[in-house]
Each structure stands twice: as C-alpha cells, then as structure tokens.
Amino acid sequence: MSDTIFGPDDLEQADALVLFGITGDLAKKMLMPALYRLTEDGRLTVPVIGVAAGDWNDDALRGHAREAIAAAVPDFDQQVFDRLAANLSLVSGDFTDPGTFARLREAVAGYGFVAHYLAIPPTLFTTVARALADAGLNRHSRLVVEKPFGHDEESARELQEELSACFDDHHLLRVDHFLGNSAVESLMVARFANTLLAPIWHRSYVDNVQITLAEDFDVADRGSFYDAVGCLRDVVQNHLLQVLAFLAMDPPNVSNARAQGLEKWRVLRAVRTLDPEATVRGQYDGYLDVEGVAPGSTTETYFATRLFIDNWRWAGVPFYLRSGKALPVTATEVIVQLRTPPLELFGTGAAETPPNLIRFRIDGDTGIRADLMLRKPEDGVEQPVTVPIGVDFATVLGRQELPYENILRGAVVGDPEAFAFYPTILECWRIVASVLDPSEPPVPYAPGSWGPEPADRLPELKYWHQPGRRLFEDVV
Numbered sequence: 001m002s003d004t005i006f007g008p009d010d011l012e013q014a015d016a017l018v019l020f021g022i023t024g025d026l027a028k029k030m031l032m033p034a035l036y037r038l039t040e041d042g043r044l045t046v047p048v049i050g051v052a053a054g055d056w057n058d059d060a061l062r063g064h065a066r067e068a069i070a071a072a073v074p075d076f077d078q079q080v081f082d083r084l085a086a087n088l089s090l091v092s093g094d095f096t097d098p099g100t101f102a103r104l105r106e107a108v109a110g111y112g113f114v115a116h117y118l119a120i121p122p123t124l125f126t127t128v129a130r131a132l133a134d135a136g137l138n139r140h141s142r143l144v145v146e147k148p149f150g151h152d153e154e155s156a157r158e159l160q161e162e163l164s165a166c167f168d169d170h171h172l173l174r175v176d177h178f179l180g181n182s183a184v185e186s187l188m189v190a191r192f193a194n195t196l197l198a199p200i201w202h203r204s205y206v207d208n209v210q211i212t213l214a215e216d217f218d219v220a221d222r223g224s225f226y227d228a229v230g231c232l233r234d235v236v237q238n239h240l241l242q243v244l245a246f247l248a249m250d251p252p253n254v255s256n257a258r259a260q261g262l263e264k265w266r267v268l269r270a271v272r273t274l275d276p277e278a279t280v281r282g283q284y285d286g287y288l289d290v291e292g293v294a295p296g297s298t299t300e301t302y303f304a305t306r307l308f309i310d311n312w313r314w315a316g317v318p319f320y321l322r323s324g325k326a327l328p329v330t331a332t333e334v335i336v337q338l339r340t341p342p343l344e345l346f347g348t349g350a351a352e353t354p355p356n357l358i359r360f361r362i363d364g365d366t367g368i369r370a371d372l373m374l375r376k377p378e379d380g381v382e383q384p385v386t387v388p389i390g391v392d393f394a395t396v397l398g399r400q401e402l403p404y405e406n407i408l409r410g411a412v413v414g415d416p417e418a419f420a421f422y423p424t425i426l427e428c429w430r431i432v433a434s435v436l437d438p439s440e441p442p443v444p445y446a447p448g449s450w451g452p453e454p455a456d457r458l459p460e461l462k463y464w465h466q467p468g469r470r471l472f473e474d475v476v
Helices: 025-040 058-072 078-086 098-108 122-134 153-164 182-192 223-227 230-248 257-269 393-397 403-413 422-435 453-457
Strands: 016-020 048-052 088-092 114-118 141-145 172-174 206-214 279-284 302-307 319-324 331-338 357-361 367-374 385-392 443-445
Touching (some): 016 403, 025 078, 025 403, 058 078, 078 088, 088 098, 114 122, 122 141, 153 422, 182 230, 230 257, 230 302, 230 319, 230 422, 257 422, 385 393, 443 453
Parallel strands (some): 016 048, 048 088, 114 141, 141 172, 279 443
Antiparallel strands (some): 206 331, 279 302, 302 319, 331 357, 367 385
C-alpha cells in the first residue's frame, strides 16, 4: 500500500534550467549566489537560460551575474564563476510577446527535459504559463513558481486552476524558501532522529511555543511592494506557518516528500482559524513617509498572534507567532518552553526557577540551544542559574547551504521536498482568513523596540523570550 500511495518521488531530472526574471532583484540577491555555490560544489552542470525584458545579451548577463555574485560571496573564485558563465545565456524579450517564446523554443531545442523557474511578479505567473503552453514548451518540462501563491484562499485556488490548465500538478512546484532552509529541515531531523527530544514533544511537557521572525531593518526602497502585501501575507501566512508545521507535525511513516506533506497538512488542518481578539497588528513610526507607501496606509509591518492546535499532541498548548520590521535584532528563532517542575524547591522569595527552554535558530547563526538550570558553586547561592548548552551548526557542520541552493537544485533534479504542498498552502490561507483585511488600523510602535505594547499582553502570555543578536549571546 505505501509503495502505491507514497512511492518514490519520481520527478524527471532537468537537462536545462530556464530562469524567467534573471535580471531582477530576486535573481541578483538570491538566485545568482546560489547558482554560483551549486557550480562550486559540482551540483549544477546544466545550462541556465535566462529570459528577461530589456536590451540585454549574453555578455551583459554574465557581467551582471559576476557583479552580483562577487558582492554576495566573500570567497569569490573567478574559475568557479567562469564555469557558471559558460553555462549562462539569455533570451531577451517581453513576456507577452509570442516571439520571445519562439526564441526560447529554439534555445532549448535538443534538451530532453526543461525546468522553467518563474522569478517574476505573481501577476505574470499565468501569463508566462499560458505562453509556454501556447509555444508547446509545457511538454517535457515542469513549472516552478515563486511565492506568494495567491493573496487569499480563493485566489490560491484560482491560480492553481489556471496553472494546472498548462502544467499538471506532477509538473508544478511552488517555492517557499523557508522549506529550502537547511536549519528548518534540521528542526525535523532533531525531532525525529533523537529519542532525547521525542518523548517530551507533547502537551504533557510543553508549556508554550514561541516563533519569532524579527528584522532590525525597515522596508527601505521596497515601499510599493511591501505596502501591497504587509507582514501577514509576506512572512506569517507562509514562512512561519511552514515552520510551525515542521515543529508540530507527527512523524511520517516513510521518508518521502508526499508523506511529509500529508503530515504537515494534517497538523495545519488541526490549527484553529486565528482569533482577531488574540492578534495584534503594528506599524513602525515613519513607515508612512517611505516612498511608494500609500498616504494613510493601514498595512502592518508587525504581526503577533496566539493560536491553538486541536489534536491529541498539542491540545491546550498556546503557540505564539510574531514577526516585524525595525525591531532590535534580525533573528528567526523557535523557542519551546517546557513546563516547570511540579514543586518549587530552589526559588527564593517571589522569584521562580526559570523554565527550561529549547531554542532553534533557523536563520543567521543557525543552531540549537537548550537552557538548563544548574547551581552555581558559590557559598550562600541557592537560586539556580541558567546555563546554555547546544550546537552552532556552522562551527560543527561547516558552511550551511543557502536556501535557494536547495530550491534550485530541487528544481533541476526533481526533488519536491523543498517545495510547498498545495493542500498545506490552502490550510495556511484558511488559518489567517479571519485577520487578513481588518478594519482597524495597526498600532504604532517605535523603531528599535520589540513592537507595539499590546503584543506583550496576548492572552495567557507571561512574556516573550527575546532572541539575542546571536544564539549563544545573552538575549537583549
């Protein structure tokens, strides 16, 4: 039975990668450095054919790529870049012009299977998909689309229907770059490969869970983009809920992307729709002065909420999620707070023994840290002290792969594990539906603070565990 339902992920390996939007901002900052690293490691040997509007040629593309990679890669090696550059070429033309796709058909002629990657605005997804189908380029190929996949559940269903008319679901992959994050995958490995953690990953031992995605910078020059999206749609509905699924899912019975997707869907299906009364939206002071932001905009730059998962493992355990810009640090961290011992033996006066914490740092200096209580060997000291123990991934495991390395590699070799499972996308939109477009304006907060004060008073929340600038430094 399992071989039939959860058989091998038998997606075809691509003989060429077509990258739409190769001259854009995403390609410059993320995709080009990832292509370089894949070339460096010998994991990218297929041609990369860019498609972009404008007066570009192969040499201009290679010069642009070199500049982008040299700025992002500290140990830039010209010989590695030369190998990548030899595989780079460009088809120039407008995405609405059939002639562009006729030229692309000539460029990919002779390659057995092609992966089309859309690093373009979501409004162009269906335009390009239809043009590929009209040119016959949807045969012997797959389509990879960036986030966001819709702006609510209804639009996600419409987008799926439109793309499915051009590429069947077996040949359609949806990007969420958090799923390509090695530290996020390590979260699942830490849970299911260690019997040390497995028995306590349960409501009997877990008091609450906090997931924070903090950024110490503002929206900068992305005002027009961000104002149309906001914090909830930009990172909470996708990234944070995907992390939640990794954190809370039950183990799949087989090591298979579809089996993992089913377990993620099962746990997200058990998540209650967000309660507006347990949700806080904020906007940092000065946001309205950013170029591209609409006058009087009510777009949130901060979002915090409490949610519950109604299943046997997590019933009654509050999960607190928050994200924001212009906060004190840049960090993405999961903090699992364990229940305190049933009898207080070591507290003094009104002070309580601090709880055990398990921290997963999944961005920046990635790693795992556990805060344990020990007695400091000094006369007269009865209060336990917090002692951190853990692993810094870069120190122990070496360089951590960039998320887009895993995503681009998956797009080429046909590995669906780094991509979002469509049913989970629908559940994520369902979960946030009640708070997507509120009528009340966001609460202002000062840049450099931890957000609006009402977020510190979410129901049942005693206090937030604030991430530090680094995992093994004192918190701020």
